[in-house]
Amino acid sequence: MKFTDGFWLMRDGVHASYATEVRDLHVSDDHFTAYAAVKHVEHRGHTLNSPLITVECFSPAEGVIGVRTTHHAGKAHHGPDFVLHDAGRGSGARTRREGSVTELTSGPLTVRLDSDGPWGLAFLDADGRRLTAVEAKGTAFARTPDGGHHMVTQLALGVGEYIYGLGERFTPYVKNGQSVDIWQADGGTSSEQAYKNVPFHLSSRGYGVFVNHPGKVSYEIGSESVGQVQFSVEDQSIEFYVIAGPTPKDVLARYTALTGRPALPPAWSFGLWLTTSFCTSYDEETVTSFVDGMAERNIPLSVFHFDCFWMREYQWSDFQWDPRTFPDPEGMLARLKERGLRISMWINPYIAQKSALFAEGAHHGYLVRNPRGDIWQWDLWQAGMALVDFTNPAARAWFQGKLKTLLDQGVDCFKTDFGERVPTDVVWHDGSDPERMHNYYTQLYNACVFELLEKERGEGEAVLFARSATAGGQQFPVHWGGDCFASFNAMAESLRGGLSLSLSGFGFWSHDIGGFEGTPDPEVFKRWLAFGLLSSHSRLHGNMSYRVPWEFGDEAVEVARQFTELKHRLMPYLYGAAVEARRSGTPLMRPMLLEFPDDPGCRTLDRQYMLGPDLLVAPVFTADGDVEFYVPEGTWTHLLTGVTVTGPAWRRERHGFDSLPLYVRPGAVLPLGADDQRPDGDWLDGLTLLVAPGAEGRTVTVPDHGGAPAAAYTVVREGSALRVSASGTDRPFRVRVVGGGSARGSGEATVPLP
Structure with a gap:
């Protein structure tokens, strides 16, 4: 959110108060609190009718320094809150005071305050180098014409510094110059909206920043004050954590230790997933024809997914098979599983009025209500749909009980769709703040389903195919990129989203091979096959048309077979990288910056990535096979052809549909x-x-x-x-x-x- 009108003026009706000077300072062994006046105080009279801003500096974990800035502390806190795993375990933080300078150090990170100078906080690395700073107008609150009260923080951007992350964003990979709202939305992959909003950004200078607020966080990344990253919340307090590196991997390790490391998905989930698609017609005969067709063409298949219309129309979700289409679901699932397949089912947290579960949930108080006590409903997506209240433990158990019936039938995992369209004019069972719950709802939803899978299938066997997420959602893999179009542009959008999500702490990510909306040209489909099968997880899925490879020609069949078999051969390597994601938070699909942070050529690359530590992948986004990509220093070897190239250098190559730039790193x-x-x-x-x-x-x-x-x-x-x-x-x-x-x-x- 922008508050200023250029450098000198404020926008109409906006009044901002900036921390100006320290009036008092309380220092303890492991934290300090500063009280900052919003104007220069020359005499006692200036202390009247004027606010103080309270600024607390502390450390929740080694290498992490938190700053909590508060105007009025009396506002009631209703939650929800992010669960911080390392908080309170001891950070080894210590304060040091020398003259007017106070420092708090935690591991390789220090925050410094000079109480005699103008207001500001400097964040230093282990060598005393400034990483970033809160400068003259960096701590403030602002009142807006609509009566809003916003807490505002600015952190300085260095010359040549790049900002990444903030969730799965399909806008440019480098976030400099962008305005970003952390607010869940079902907006597809070609807009500024995002399914997975994470208030965490990573800097090319070797630090990260996590805003500990689950509601709406508005960012201006060099887009209002061009030398600052600004973030604000409509609240009386804002809390953020600066997270030390020195490398981007170190930052992600500390951040995911705090917000949660990803679980390790089962090995079978890394194979090829095939779905019925969404609005296509299908029954057991159709499903069997797909499975037979894959087998006849020697394309290995690991998971079959049933999308929305396995249930009856107007009744999503009632978790009941449509008896007209699937009269013998248990028998069908048994027949599919006899062929070595795992089964995935589409679900969502919305209960249509026509569903029998609506009356059941209403009777027991399991559905979200508005302040008048009525069940919240609308007709978008499903007629008269309501929303399961996952803040109610009984509602969670009820929802899990419906899913357990499917697990008992032979289902292995769930595609947890939706979870973004969450109203703010409602009352939650546990009294949560509706604005804070809007983004956080997905965490409760995915956790509910994942925990059931772990309980019923065992630890290490649980896996989701989830669309929405927020900070901490990485604990419940896998996530996919949502509704993309069937085009080369959408393929590139999807990769940008995945790279941004990877730099937001998510270890595993997928996308709809061929695109979801529309029917891809065979050229798009074949190029997307190679990209999809060199991703963490690989799923063929569409909207109004099937995604079986033979729909796109004989060559598409060959490409699907080749890259599926290649992925299987890579599994000892890929699963090792998956284990690393669970252990350290380093994602399986890695932006080049993660592996080569000291190479300036890698800092803006958004059309290629490292798959694990040692494979460079550059998807081809053209029908004719022309591709431009960058290789860092050393001699790289093409995995499929044995051809070597030497970097650092930009490369232009042309590849057939059976190939793409896929290079083995020197020393691998x-x-x-x-x-x-x-x-x-x-x-x-x-x-x-x-x-x-x-x-x-x-x-x-x-x-x-x-x-x-x-x-x-x-x-x-x-x-x-x-x-x-x-x-x-x-x-x-x-x-x-x-x-x-x-x-x-x-x-x-x-x-x-x-």
Whole structure:
């Protein structure tokens, strides 16, 4: 939200009060509180009829410094609040006071206040380098003509500093110059609205900032005051955390330790998902024809998904199979599962009036009500629909009970659609503030479903396909990019959204291969297949048309088969990266900035990414196969062709539909499985280690399906040969040196260097 009219003036009817000077300071061992006047005080009379702003500095976790700025502290707090996992466990923070300077240090991060100078806070790294600062107009409250009271913070932008994140945003990847509202909306992938809004941004200077407010947070990122990142909330208090690096990975590690690390999805979920699509006609015969068609064309399939119309029209959600279309759901599911498939079902948290669950939920008080006590309803999406009140423990148990019936029938996971269109003119069971609950509702919804899956299927077997999320939502993977169009532009929009979400703490992300709205040209579909099958999770899905590959020609079938089989062979590598996401918060699909933070060429790249630590992927966004991408320093090897390129350099290449830029990083040891037919096979059976130049001293670990280490392989140079030693296993493996020879061994293998 903008408050000023240029540099000198305020917008009509806006009055702002800025912290100007410190009038009092209370310092404890591990925190301090400053009381800032909003004008220069020359004598006692100036202390009358004038506000103070209370600024508390503290540390909830190592390397994290919190700042809470308050005008009037008497406002009642109704929640909800983000759950902070490390808060209160001890940060090791200590204060130091020398003359007028007070410092609070937590790990490698320090905040400094000079109480004798103009108001300001400086945030310093371990070497004393300034990361950012609250400067002259950086702490304020503003009153607006509509009676609003907004707390405002500004943090300085350095020259050449870039800002990323703020959730899954489809606008430009670098957020400088943008106005962003953290407010859940069902807006597709081609607008400024977002399904997944996260009040966390990451800086190219090696720090992050999390605004601890689940409601609407308005950002002006160099868009009002061009040298500042401004964020504001309509409240009496604002709290934010500056999170130390020094690398972007370090920032994400600290941020996800605070807001929650992603669970590890089951290995089977990394295979290809196929759906009925949305508004298409389907029954068991259609579903079986799809599954048969994939098998006849030798395209491995892992998950089959039933979209909305598995239920009767006008009755979403009642969680009852449409008996006209599916007269024998248990038998059908059993037949599909006999073929080795997992089953996913579409659900949402909205209860249509025609659904039997509406009367049941109304009777028990499980549906959200307005201040008059009436059930909140509207006709958008479903006629007369209401909203499940997940703040009510009994409503959560009721909702889970309906889903458990489906699990008992053989369903494995759920696509948790919607959760964004949440009203603010309602009363919640637990008394939550409706404005704060608007964004937070999705957290309760996805947590409710995920917790049921963990309980019924076991830890490590739970997985969602979720659309909406906020901070902390990364704990309940997987998330997909929502309703994109079937075009190259939408494909690029989707990637930008995924990269922004990755830099917001989310480890796993997917999208609708081929696009959702409309029917893709065969060229779009084939290019999207390669991109989708080199993503964290891979799903074929559409709106009014099917997404089975043969609908797009014989070549599309070949491309689908090739890249599905490639993904299966990559599973020992991909699952290792998935384990890293669970352990440290580093996402599986990584913006180039994460792996190469010191390379200026990587800071603005939004059409390529690293898949895990060692594979560079540049999707092709053209029908003719022309693609431009950047390779960082070193010699990179194309995984499919063996061609090498040397960076740092920009590359222009042309690729057929069976290829794309897919380069192995210098120094990589890439574990490749032999089984190309399923994602959850025996990864050590026939394992090949692809060793790139410069891998000496590297150790790579292959996990088991639960994420525990199954085997580790260490590369050592001995004269003119490379020796690879295995630990944790005596099973045979093969070593193949890029540009050189290969060898087999058990326990160890030695390969002469070229």
